[in-house]
Amino acid sequence: MKILGLESSCDETAASVVEIDETNGSIKPLSNVISSQIKLHAKWGGVVPNLAAREHLKNILPVIESGLAEAGVSKDEIDLIAVTHGPGLIPALLVGTNTAKTLSLAWEKPLLGIHHIEGHIYANFINKKDADIKFPALCLVVSGGHTQLVLMKKHLTYEIIGETQDDAVGEAFDKVARILGLGYPGGPAVASAAATCEFQSFDFDVHFPRPMLKKTNFDFSFSGLKTAVLYFVKKNPKEIKNKKFIAEVAYEFQQAAVEVLVTKTIRAAKKYSPKTILLAGGVSANTELQTQLTQAIEDNLSKTNFSFPEIAYQLDNATMIATAAYFRHKALTNKKSLLSTWKNLQTKANLELPKK
DSSP, rough: EEEEEOOOOEEEEEEEEEEEEEETTTEEESOEEEEEEEHHHHHHTTTOHHHHHHHHHHHHHHHHHHHHHHTOGGGOOEEEEEEEEEOOOOOOOOHHHHHHHHHHHTTTTOEEEEEEEHHHHHHGGGTTTTTGSSSSSEEESOOOOOEEEESSTTTTOOEEEESSSSSSSSHHHHHHHHTTOSSSSHHHHHHHHHHTTTTTSSEEEEHHHHHHHTTTOOOOOOOOOHHHHHHHHHOOOTTTTTTHHHHHHHHHHHHHHHHHHHHHHHHHHHHHHOSSSESSSSSGOOHHHHHHHHHHHHOOOTTSSEEOOOOSSSSSSSSHHHHHHHEEEEHOSSSGGGGGGGGGGOOOTTTOOOOO
């Protein structure tokens, strides 16, 4: 089975062809083409929705053509089209969904709309067999728009047991990067600055709160942490050009955020006893989070498996959308109905993660 995946929820125009071996459930990407808009939005310090939509409109067809060419397949060999239909920026989403609907009609191919976060979760299955990840699974979703702990008892079933009450952790990284003048995107910029910190000898008395760390629930809050960074920088205006100051602030902010994420995840895992812990979303690319969560699982949950996506699939991509679509398609009883999906597939900026 070959699936064409499309992704345009934010500032990445992406297309991918994934091949599924339905005898053992192995998932093999044949292509993974991404057109990034980072340079376009960098001067604004964040994504401008209408500018993003224009770039998607310009790039979507060339990206699809490249995805098919890289995979070495024609449109006639595609068995299913999958597209992100939410959540995300409506102007950006509309480009992807309308393109997918047009191709579905013109090529006479079935079409599935996929939740963006579901795609990130299923990025953990890329280049693996279905049986490689054991359920129940606890997934830490960390991105620019989401911070959630999601319990999966089986495929496609989601129970959100904790989530941010304000800013997502990725959003906090972006805002802290802006405060420190580190540029966009904020996650890699803050991580890079933090990596230069000579933490054996701090020059500045910098310590930030660990929001909701001692709360017994599994919710998060990062707005106050971001504000603490802002106030600390304002108290030291002469140091904003000091690289050591920037490095120490970035390091302490990252440590605070990671400590909360790791502690809450381990606490939830001890309660729900998952066989697997999954890390998903754009912030899954943060190596400090990967390292500390790996160590915490080894120290506290030695019998629990841990998985995070390969580096090529940690940020927004279409391979994860095609992968999630395989599991959605497999679970359907009326697959013929997908031939008419193009008529009523809708986009939604705040689309909720499906419960089943």
